[in-house]
Amino acid sequence: MKTAVSPRKAPRQARSQATVTAILDAAARVLVERGYAAANTNLVAERAGVSVGSLYQYFPNKDALITALHDRHSRQMDEVMDRAFALSQDLPFDEALQLIIEGVVEAHRVEAGLHRVLETQLAGLDMLSSHEETEARIAEQMGCLLARYPDQVRVPNLRLAVYMLMHALHALVHAVVATRPSGVSLKTATQEIVRMTRLYLSSPPTGG
Amino acid sequence: MKTAVSPRKAPRQARSQATVTAILDAAARVLVERGYAAANTNLVAERAGVSVGSLYQYFPNKDALITALHDRHSRQMDEVMDRAFALSQDLPFDEALQLIIEGVVEAHRVEAGLHRVLETQLAGLDMLSSHEETEARIAEQMGCLLARYPDQVRVPNLRLAVYMLMHALHALVHAVVATRPSGVSLKTATQEIVRMTRLYLSSPPTGG
């Protein structure tokens, strides 16, 4: 499942691919609109314009569908992040930081609702493995990034700093994308996240 | 209904109170174990050691039960926070900050799992009002706190700073309570949150 499709010999596969995509899209919409509890496979199939039977042809059960949706979403996010990290490669610290954070915000803006639902309502499902993988990979990249700027990044414990940033950034980006204090633009808010991050990273452990 | 009970001749009420408490406790456990969607009233009743009928004697429906649980939890959190804010009243900035953050961590340590589920899976229910109230009240107190230390708190926009802290602290506290990088104690992690907060608040807007 979920294996890449070889470019040639697409006719059959193309149909399947389109159907799978339609189903996942419908699932995303339904999930965002009604939450996991109220989302049901019949509705997803209807919204996707296919029969329930077809849905079950491609996904053995409801959880598999949600998992697949989650995986697809993760992959999309990963790509954005990878691109951001790649671009930041040769930039000075401040610019790299800004680029990365703006990238994350951008990544979350696309499907903020879906992202939230997936993260939120799916705590109980067994799909965490892939999610944690992703998290770990991003943490890894983040660690590498920080390690590249020993002069600006002066934290007592790099692993701890990465951990702090992962969680703080995650929450702030979500918040900033969803809602901001009145009169504050997304750009300004994003800038403030950058500022907080820079302050945190570039101050020596001891106040002295 | 659940108003204060007169001290003498409490047996009847005491029994009811105990039942209500047992139900709420069971609901909390079930919710944490299985999430909202998979939690069902029959199971909650069974776990509470009462019949479904009793459950419905005290809570008109499933949502009301969850809402009541949420309210109870909120009240408990509020008390902890209020206490922390009160104690921090006459302390110097650094100590006040530390006290507050340790208070929040402490508040979350009690029922972290429940807290997460309630926050997470209940987005759809109509109980948000009380939740948002609580949030607003805490934000208000936070704002007052920061305003008390104009010398140490140098942020360009106080409302924005409060907003940033609310979200970042929230996430970090949750994270820290649930899991930490190996080798990092809860105390150390909490300290790091304090450090991040202090750095963020006490640096002038412009690097200069």
Next chain:
Amino acid sequence: MKTAVSPRKAPRQARSQATVTAILDAAARVLVERGYAAANTNLVAERAGVSVGSLYQYFPNKDALITALHDRHSRQMDEVMDRAFALSQDLPFDEALQLIIEGVVEAHRVEAGLHRVLETQLAGLDMLSSHEETEARIAEQMGCLLARYPDQVRVPNLRLAVYMLMHALHALVHAVVATRPSGVSLKTATQEIVRMTRLYLSSPPTGG
């Protein structure tokens, strides 16, 4: 049960009697307001101002309660009818007829709603026996009445005539009490019932 209470030594009994009456009254009200399906013993008890426990002290189960209510209602109706038949004893045919029919209308006006519900929704219960008895007794009396006026009552088959009248009058009285064509008073409508009855009874079997 339901046995007459001896006049002396009433204190205890009086209390019970009052409670039973209150319960039956409440049951009547609830039944009229919500119908049999939606009526429930807890509500009846509450409306009667007693506990469910007390209700079950006097009535072994819900059906017994309804049956008792039905019996009480029947008895009240019977009394009215008996009185009407007694008064009509020495009157000429037309006046006797009018008196009886007005009596029936009057009897139904008091608790028309209850009467309807009892008749209607209780078809399935096993309380019909007493109901059929009452019906039979009234039919009997009606037969006697008609037999008293051989000159005016010229029907081919007396039993059939009684049967016809029982059913037609029943329906018409119900209808007339509940609703009438606009502009028609209860008195006028009652008069028309009398007219129909007289015409039916006093015409010779063959048109000749």
Next chain:
Amino acid sequence: MKTAVSPRKAPRQARSQATVTAILDAAARVLVERGYAAANTNLVAERAGVSVGSLYQYFPNKDALITALHDRHSRQMDEVMDRAFALSQDLPFDEALQLIIEGVVEAHRVEAGLHRVLETQLAGLDMLSSHEETEARIAEQMGCLLARYPDQVRVPNLRLAVYMLMHALHALVHAVVATRPSGVSLKTATQEIVRMTRLYLSSPPTGG
């Protein structure tokens, strides 16, 4: 939904139609046997030889099922009545009257039990509208009929007469179909209804 099916390629629809019919038939049976309160959808489904799920595929809820049953029954009755009224068009008064009343009796003979339950236990449901419509239409037709014979029909108030007949006939037909005095055939009883009706309609208001 239940609109006419194109003759060719009906298999799908035919199946559904059959299922719907089976459900309605089962509902009718259960309703007659146990009354509305004791009738439950699970039993209806079982009796119909389908699953509850199927029942709810065709009827959104219990009341809708009963309403549909009521509608189907009404439609059947209407057809019989319409036919009777149509046939009576050019007949002399006595024959027209006889035809109509025999028609009503015939209409009720088919599903007398169901008819009674539907009329009886369903006062509370919102299906009255259609029922009252039917009643009004029949009253209308009855009025027209009577108006066609000004020589034989001599009543003081046509609307009142129609009202009287609607109620009396209704009750008598029900009675006659369900049970009769011993020794009286359905035919004889029906004849007696005709006789009563004729006497009522053709006598001048005042005895003179």
Next chain:
DNA sequence: TATGAATGAGCCTTCATTCAT
């Protein structure tokens, strides 16, 4: 393969009835 009617386990809720106080 696609379809969608059919299935039925399971959930929320009610209410007649019991019983400890």
Next chain:
DNA sequence: GATGAATGAAGGCTCATTCAT
């Protein structure tokens, strides 16, 4: 006797899943 909290069987309804066409 009176009370009313507690009980739990039963009923309405949903929805993940299957399978005949």
